[in-house]
Each structure stands twice: as C-alpha cells, then as structure tokens.
Amino acid sequence: xxxxxxxxxxxxxxxxxxxxxxLFVPVGLVFYRTFEHGIAAVWASITTPAAIHAxxxxxxxxxxxxxxxxxxxxxxxxxxxxxxxxGKGVVNALIDLPFAVSPIVIGLSLVLVYGIHGWLGPAxxxxxxxxxxxxxGIVLATIFVSLPFVVREVTPVLKEIGDEQEQxxxxxxxxxxxxxxxxxxxxxxWGVAYGVVLSVARCIGEFGAVSVVSGKVAGETDxxxxxxxxxxxxxxLAGAYAASALLALIALGTLLAMTTINPRKEGxx
Amino acid sequence: xxxxAVTVPVRRAERRFGELGLGVATLWLSVIVLLPLSAVVAHxxxxxxxxxxxxxTSPQATSALRFTLLVSLATVLINGxxxxxxxxxxVRDxxxGKRVVNALIDLPFALPTIVAxxxxxxxxxxxxPLGINVAFTQVAVLLALLFVTLPFVIRSxxxxxxxxxxxxxxxxxxxxxxxxxxxxxxxxxxxxxxxLSGAALAFARAIGEFGSIVLISGNIPFxxxxxxxxxxxxxxxxxxxxxxxxxxxxxxxxxxxLLAIRGLGRWGARHDR
Numbered sequence: 386x387x388x389x390x391x392x393x394x395x396x397x398x399x400x401x402x403x404x405x406x407x408l409f410v411p412v413g414l415v416f417y418r419t420f421e422h423g424i425a426a427v428w429a430s431i432t433t434p435a436a437i438h439a440x441x442x443x444x445x446x447x448x449x450x451x452x453x454x455x456x457x458x459x460x461x462x463x464x465x466x467x468x469x470x471x472g473k474g475v476v477n478a479l480i481d482l483p484f485a486v487s488p489i490v491i492g493l494s495l496v497l498v499y500g501i502h503g504w505l506g507p508a509x510x511x512x513x514x515x516x517x518x519x520x521x522g523i524v525l526a527t528i529f530v531s532l533p534f535v536v537r538e539v540t541p542v543l544k545e546i547g548d549e550q551e552q553x554x555x556x557x558x559x560x561x562x563x564x565x566x567x568x569x570x571x572x573x574x575w576g577v578a579y580g581v582v583l584s585v586a587r588c589i590g591e592f593g594a595v596s597v598v599s600g601k602v603a604g605e606t607d608x609x610x611x612x613x614x615x616x617x618x619x620x621x622l623a624g625a626y627a628a629s630a631l632l633a634l635i636a637l638g639t640l641l642a643m644t645t646i647n648p649r650k651e652g653x654x
Numbered sequence: 655x656x657x658x659a660v661t662v663p664v665r666r667a668e669r670r671f672g673e674l675g676l677g678v679a680t681l682w683l684s685v686i687v688l689l690p691l692s693a694v695v696a697h698x699x700x701x702x703x704x705x706x707x708x709x710x711t712s713p714q715a716t717s718a719l720r721f722t723l724l725v726s727l728a729t730v731l732i733n734g735x736x737x738x739x740x741x742x743x744x745v746r747d748x749x750x751g752k753r754v755v756n757a758l759i760d761l762p763f764a765l766p767t768i769v770a771x772x773x774x775x776x777x778x779x780x781x782x783p784l785g786i787n788v789a790f791t792q793v794a795v796l797l798a799l800l801f802v803t804l805p806f807v808i809r810s811x812x813x814x815x816x817x818x819x820x821x822x823x824x825x826x827x828x829x830x831x832x833x834x835x836x837x838x839x840x841x842x843x844x845x846x847x848x849x850l851s852g853a854a855l856a857f858a859r860a861i862g863e864f865g866s867i868v869l870i871s872g873n874i875p876f877x878x879x880x881x882x883x884x885x886x887x888x889x890x891x892x893x894x895x896x897x898x899x900x901x902x903x904x905x906x907x908x909x910x911x912l913l914a915i916r917g918l919g920r921w922g923a924r925h926d927r
Contacts, residue, residue, distance in 0.1 A: 388746070388833055389833070392833060393746075393747055396739060396742065396743055396747070397743050397747050397749060399739065400736075400739050400740045400742075400743040400744075401743075401755070403736050403739075403740065404740065404755065404758075404759075407797070407800055407801055407804060408758065408761060408762070408801065408804065409758070410777060411773045411774055411776060411777040411778075411801075412761065412765075412773055414773075414776050414777050414783070415769075415772065415773050415776050418776055453682075457679055457682045457683075460675040460676070460678065460679045461676075461679040461683070463675065464675060464676040464679060468676060470676065476680065476683065478912060478913075478916060479683065479687065479688065480683065481912055482687055482691065482908070482912070483687060484855075484858070484859075485858040485859075485862070485908040485909075485911060485912050486691070486862060486904075486905060486908050487861065487862025487863070487864060487881075487882045487885070487901075487904055487908070488862065488864050488865070488882070489862070489864050489882045489883075489885050489886050489889075489901075490691075490694060490862065490882075490885065490901040490904055490905060491690070492889075493694060493885065493889055493894070493897055493898065493901055494690030494691050494693055494694045494901075495690050496889070496894070497690065497693040497694055497697045497894065497898065498689060498690050498693045502894070503693065504693055525686070528686055529686055529687060529690070532683070532686060532687060583763075586763070586764045589766070590764070590765065590766030590767065590769075591766070592766055592767050592768040592864070592865035593767070593864035593865050593882070593886075596886075597886065597889060609766075610766045610767075610768045610769070610865070613766075613768050613769060613772065614768050614868075614869070617772065617869060625772060626772070629768075629769045629772050629773075632765070632766050632769050633765060633769055633773075636761060636764035636765040636766070636769075637761075637764075639764040640757055640758065640760055640761060640764055641757075643757075643760060643764075644757045
C-alpha cells in the first residue's frame with residue numbers, strides 16, 4: 386500500500402459518500418416509503434388482479450425468452466470460440482447491438498416489421514395474428530434486449546478451457562452430441578448459469594422496448610415494469626412503490642445469485 | 655493439437671454439427687435483431703431524403719440530440735473519475751462491509767430502469783426528505799444517467815487494478831515520489847485503456863437510456879427532453895417516419911461507439927505487451 390492512512394480513509398469516505406448518495410440511500414428510502422404504512426397495504430397492492438396478471442405475464446415472457454436465448458447463446462458461443470468461418474468478426478460485433486441500441490429504437494423497429502403498416506403487417510393481419518399491442522410483441526422485444534448475455538458469458542469460458550478434452554473424448558469414440566453433453570457442457574455450466582441470471586434480470590426489468598410494443602391493455606399486456614409506470618402516472622404512488630419494491634427484491638435476488646455463481650465460474654477456468 | 659491423424663476425424667464430426675448450429679444461430683440473430691433494425695433505416699427514407707432531413711434537423715430534434723450527447727458526456731466524465739476512485743478503494747482499501755458494497759455495485763444493472771427513476775425521484779423529487787428537489791431539471795437527467803451507468807467503469811477498472819503489481823509503486827515511493835506523482839505516472843497509465851472502454855460502454859448506454867429518465871425528466875422540449883424520449887413521443891403521436899429518421903441517427907451513434915469500443919479493445923491489448 387503506497388498511500389498514507391489519512392489519504393486512504395479520505396478516499397474511502399469520498400467513494401462511499403458518492404455510492405451512498407447515488408445508490409444506497411435512494412434504494413433504502415424506496416423500501417422505507419413502501420413499508421411505512423404497514424405490510425398489509427403493500428400485500429393488498431401487489432395482489433390486485435391487475436398486479437397478479439402483470440406478474441404472471443412477466444414470468445411467462447421470461448420463461449419463453451431466456452431458454453431460447455440460452456440455446457442460441459451456447460450454439461453461437463461454440464461457433465465463435467471453436468469455428469473458423471467467414472464473417473465471424475462481423476457477427477461478433479453485431480451480437481452487441483442490443484446492448485448499444487436504445488430500447489425505444491428496438492420497440493420502434495418491431496412496430497415497423499410486425500405492426501399493421503409494417504413489412505409483415507398485412508400478411509399477419511390476413512392470417513389473424515396480432516403481434517404489436519399484444520403478447521407476441523412483448524416476447525419479441527424481450528428476446529431482442531436479452532440476446533447477448535449468454536453468448537458474452539460463455540464465449541470467454543470456452544476459449545479459456547480449450548478443446549483438448551473435447552478432442553480426447555472424440556478420439557475415444559464419442560460422437561459430437563455425447564462430447565458436448567459429457568465434456569463441454571459440464572465445464573461451461575457456471576458461465577451459462579451466470580448468463581442466464583443476467584438474462585432473467587434483464588427480461589423481468591425491460592421497460593422501454595416493451596412500453597412501445599405493448600399497448601398497455603390492463604390485465605392483458607401490462608408487465609410489472611409497465612404497471613409501475615401506469616400506477617405512478619395515475620398518482621397511485623403507494624401502488625407504484627409496492628410494485629417497485631417487488632422488482633427491487635427480484636433485483637437483489639439476482640445480485641445474490643450472481644455473487645454465488647461468480648467465484649465458482651472463475652474456479653472452473 | 656498434437657498429431658493431425660487424431661484431430662482430423664474430430665474436426666469433421668464437429669464441423670457438420672457446427673455448421674448446422676451456426677446456420678440456425680445466424681438466422682436467429684438476423685430475424686430477431688437485424689431485420690427489425692434494417693426496417694428502421696428503410697422506413698426513415700419512406701418520405702424521401704427531404705423528409706428525413708427535415709425530421710432530423712427540426713429544432714426539437716437537434717436540441718434533444720445535443721442535450722443527449724452533452725449530458726451523456728458529462729455522465730461519462732463524472733463516472734469515469736468516480737468509478738476509478740471507487741474501484742481503487744474496493745481493490746486497495748480494506749474496511750468492514752466491503753464485500754457487501756462490492757456486490758451492491760451491480761444493483762443498477764439488475765434494477766429495472768423504471769424503478770431506478772422512481773428511486774431517484776424519492777430522494778431528489780418533490781417529497782424529498784432532504785429538501786433537495788431537482789425533478790424535471792437537467793440535473794435530474796444527469797442523476798438518472800449517473801445511476802444507471804455507475805457499474806461500467808468500476809467493473810472494467812477493478813480487474814486491471816487487481817492484476818497490477820504494487821512493486822512498481824513501492825519502487826517509486828522508495829525513490830521519493832509522492833502519492834500524486836505515483837498515481838499520475840504509474841497507476842493511471844496502466845488503467846487508461848480500462849477506464850476508456852468502461853466509459854465508452856457507459857456512453858453507449860447513456861445515449862439510448864429511456865426508462866430511468868422518463869419519470870424524472872418531465873420531458874420538457876428544448877430543456878430536459880432527450881432523444882429517446884423524443885422518439886417515444888413521435889411514436890405516440892403517430893409520426894413513424896420522423897421517429898425512424900431520428901432513430902437512424904441514434905443507431906449511427908451506437909454503431910460508432912461500438913466501433914470505438916472494438917478499437918479501444920485492440921489498442922488496450924497492444925498496450926499490454
């Protein structure tokens with residue numbers, strides 16, 4: 386340590402004050418505001434039919450988006466880490482687009498493809514399928530925003546472990562699928578788990594893209610984050626706080642899962 | 655990796671499996687991401703080049719874009735300094751509760767953005783227990799962006815600081831260098847690539863941010879309106895061509911930042927050796 390104790394404590398105080406003012410105190414205050422009128426009111430507010438439906442819809446959408454992106458993520462990570470093919474650099478860069486593009490632009494892009502005046506709109510209307518202002522649109526938006534997480538967590542792990550064990554398995558007569566299931570998958574499982582946790586958090590928390598495509602039909606296309614916005618706009622502050630506290634608890638659960646998985650993931654390499 | 659006779663059959667089996675997988679994965683990426691984004695660019699020109707130019711050069715659009723870029727830049731500067739400081743404290747300092755603080759740094763990533771907006775409004779809005787009310791001002795937008803981009807620089811600098819050997823610093827100290835000199839001449843140069851790449855990621859995030867800003871900014875045109883909220887208003891008021899035009903500009907900015915990040919990554923890797 387090169388810094389004198391007085392400097393060290395001073396820097397620590399500045400860092401913690403910044404974190405406190407920006408992060409810890411505001412988040413703590415939201416929990417205080419939520420529960421200041423007792424837990425019964427909070428419970429009543431998160432068990433209204435609209436809230437329960439929003440919670441169910443959020444879970445359903447997550448349950449569709451995360452497995453699909455996990456399969457995509459593992460396959461794409463294998464291709465990026467093991468394969469040699471033309472256009473790899475371009476695909477590698479394009480995967481990060483959902484991280485860089487504004488959620489509002491993502492929402493708009495889906496409207497322009499699947500909306501009534503969109504590219505596929507007339508065909509979908511003829512087939513009687515409604516995507517925008519309906520659940521499929523919310524699912525598509527959620528898949529879009531959470532697409533890169535598993536790829537980005539698994540690719541470095543695959544590069545790190547190398548392919549010697551996979552080759553050994555193949556020499557011993559294992560097929561591609563057996564090699565993947567018995568050798569590759571066990572060694573990347575914590576990377577996959579970490580990517581899944583990040584994806585789940587993002588799917589549950591997505592707001593911007595979903596708010597463009599949902600149409601916000603109460604009891605039909607309201608997710609939990611949309612419910613927070615709607616309650617706040619309708620001056621139901623207590624209700625907005627209750628739904629926010631539920632989402633914040635999910636976020637804290639995510640952090641707990643992340644800190645539990647992270648050391649194991651690193652221990653794997 | 656040893657004998658080619660061993661690796662050849664492996665490669666062949668894997669290749670067939672891999673080609674199918676790669677095809678499906680690329681198709682997925684194209685349908686989910688590339689097709690919709692190309693629809694935005696194509697639709698922005700539906701009214702002709704003149705309409706595109708009018709949409710992106712309207713006073714409200716340029717004012718929103720200018721504010722978005724400036725407030726994002728301010729965010730990145732503050733969190734660049736603050737994030738580096740916090741990373742230093744988390745790596746080099748020891749205090750009770752450090753592990754909890756370290757785990758909570760990622761909270762802005764895990765917390766839904768709309769909740770982040772509400773969280774800040776609770777402490778810095780009309781009912782603020784501190785008597786500080788910045789709601790519906792440009793400061794509020796800055797606060798929201800500082801909150802959501804907080805982890806980027808910290809998480810990018812931390813691993814580099816952990817790897818950084820303290821021997822050089824001790825040598826400098828024994829040669830009579832002061833704290834400021836050691837930081838400026840030894841610690842900082844090693845951290846610059848990590849700070850810049852974290853800052854670039856934060857910048858990309860700040861440019862497109864919507865959820866945390868929408869409640870707290872008040873969305874006042876020419877004052878607190880950012881581009882993403884402006885695009886949202888255009889969509890709501892049924893002006894999809896203008897919305898697509900402004901979105902195309904935002905997309906271009908995102909692409910430029912992504913390219914800059916890749917460039918920084920390469921520069922950082924070279925810098926390492």
